[in-house]
Amino acid sequence: MGADGENLEYLFELFYADLDIDLKREVVSSIGRHKQNDKVFDFLSSEAFKNHYMEVIYQMFRTALYKSKNDDRFLALKDKMLQFYKNEFMQKMNDYYNFRQSKKLKLTKKTEILKPTLLCGDNRQTLKKIKDRQIKLIFTSPPYYNAKIYSDYKSYDAYLLAMKESLKECFRVLDDGRFIIINVSPVITKRAGREFESIRYPIHFDFHKILTESGFYFIDEIIWIKPEFSVPNRIGGYIQSKKPLSYKPNCITESILVYRKNAPFLLDKNINEYDKELKNDDTIDSTNCWYISPKSDKNHPAVFPEELCEKVLKYYSFKGDVVCDPFAGSGTFGKVAKKMERIPVLCEQNKTYIANLKKGGYIEI
Numbered sequence: 001m002g003a004d005g006e007n008l009e010y011l012f013e014l015f016y017a018d019l020d021i022d023l024k025r026e027v028v029s030s031i032g033r034h035k036q037n038d039k040v041f042d043f044l045s046s047e048a049f050k051n052h053y054m055e056v057i058y059q060m061f062r063t064a065l066y067k068s069k070n071d072d073r074f075l076a077l078k079d080k081m082l083q084f085y086k087n088e089f090m091q092k093m094n095d096y097y098n099f100r101q102s103k104k105l106k107l108t109k110k111t112e113i114l115k116p117t118l119l120c121g122d123n124r125q126t127l128k129k130i131k132d133r134q135i136k137l138i139f140t141s142p143p144y145y146n147a148k149i150y151s152d153y154k155s156y157d158a159y160l161l162a163m164k165e166s167l168k169e170c171f172r173v174l175d176d177g178r179f180i181i182i183n184v185s186p187v188i189t190k191r192a193g194r195e196f197e198s199i200r201y202p203i204h205f206d207f208h209k210i211l212t213e214s215g216f217y218f219i220d221e222i223i224w225i226k227p228e229f230s231v232p233n234r235i236g237g238y239i240q241s242k243k244p245l246s247y248k249p250n251c252i253t254e255s256i257l258v259y260r261k262n263a264p265f266l267l268d269k270n271i272n273e274y275d276k277e278l279k280n281d282d283t284i285d286s287t288n289c290w291y292i293s294p295k296s297d298k299n300h301p302a303v304f305p306e307e308l309c310e311k312v313l314k315y316y317s318f319k320g321d322v323v324c325d326p327f328a329g330s331g332t333f334g335k336v337a338k339k340m341e342r343i344p345v346l347c348e349q350n351k352t353y354i355a356n357l358k359k360g361g362y363i364e365i
């Protein structure tokens with residue numbers, strides 16, 4: 001559409017016609033491209049706070065954003081829209097626009113971590129030895145509340161608080177726009193007696209909250225599916241009684257939560273920092289269901305299967321990246337990372353596991 005005044009009047013008329021949402025958004029986009037800022041401003045001021053579909057409002061916001069560079073009236077208008085809507089999508093558009101204008105934010109090209117590294121002690125303290133944004137991927141399986149012998153929290157709230165304190169350090173050491181991937185699943189506490197009900201904790205739901213509060217945003221949930229014979233039997237009671245309400249299915253899945261560190265730029269910027277030739281092989285997992293058998297280990301009660309680490313490293317890091325497991329346990333992730341030519345940074349606080357990790361050729365800092 002042209003940029004003449006007549007055309008603009010026609011677009012205003014079209015906007016008030018009974019259009020479907022996509023067309024209306026297109027009309028707003030065309031209005032936004034006109035150079036007659038007075039008329040465009042009057043239109044936006046009158047329509048941007050009325051009851052339109054949010055997609056149409058986003059288009060109006062986009063116009064206000066782009067015209068704000070040379071016209072303060074639009075700057076005030078876009079701030080007023082941000083205030084009025086308090087909308088996360090508009091906030092993200094605003095952040096991205098500001099980032100593009102300033103071009104100040106640089107990704108961490110040079111790392112000071114050149115060798116596999118071990119941090120011994122509580123990761124809330126030990127991660128402080130790592131400078132900001134040195135890590136390109138975090139993959140971990142934190143303690144599942146009090147499910148295994150190594151964890152001991154006074155309450156579920158205390159557990160979540162401790163996890164959040166660890167995530168704070170994870171956020172700081174992770175580079176902008178990179179992934180943090182957490183393997184968790186619901187756990188149940190043992191009953192204190194037959195008269196008491198046990199509590200089942202949906203840890204993965206609560207991790208969403210603490211991850212987003214820590215500055216990460218949701219990307220995907222990958223479901224790790226195990227063979228049924230490898231998981232505890234919960235269905236036996238129902239099979240015997242066939243009573244409704246007593247149904248407890250065998251749980252053959254765990255969550256692999258994929259989150260990205262907030263960044264005002266698209267993932268392309270992260271990808272483009274690498275050599276163009278650096279690509280994976282042809283084998284892919286095309287769905288979010290990964291079928292992997294669990295692994296048992298005589299030295300640790302909850303180890304990652306190597307295959308799980310391989311997939312995560314393959315899809316979420318490049319060769320040469322510094323990658324971190326802040327709850328390393330037996331160090332499966334570190335072992336696979338080294339094999340796949342990444343540089344692992346492992347944190348562990350348990351003395352027995354540390355003693356084993358030390359045999360793996362890590363530099364202790």
Ligand SMILES: C[S@@+](CC[C@H](N)C(=O)[O-])C[C@H]1O[C@@H](n2cnc3c(N)ncnc32)[C@H](O)[C@@H]1O
Pocket residue numbers: 121122123124140141142143144150166300302303304326327328329330331332333347348349350353
């Ligand atoms: C679920 S296990 C991880 C197992 C690991 N994925 C593997 O393949 O062996 C969690 C580990 O985190 C350790 N841990 C718990 N809290 C920690 C903390 N605050 N700092 C460092 N390590 C911690 C525990 O000792 C335990 O070994």
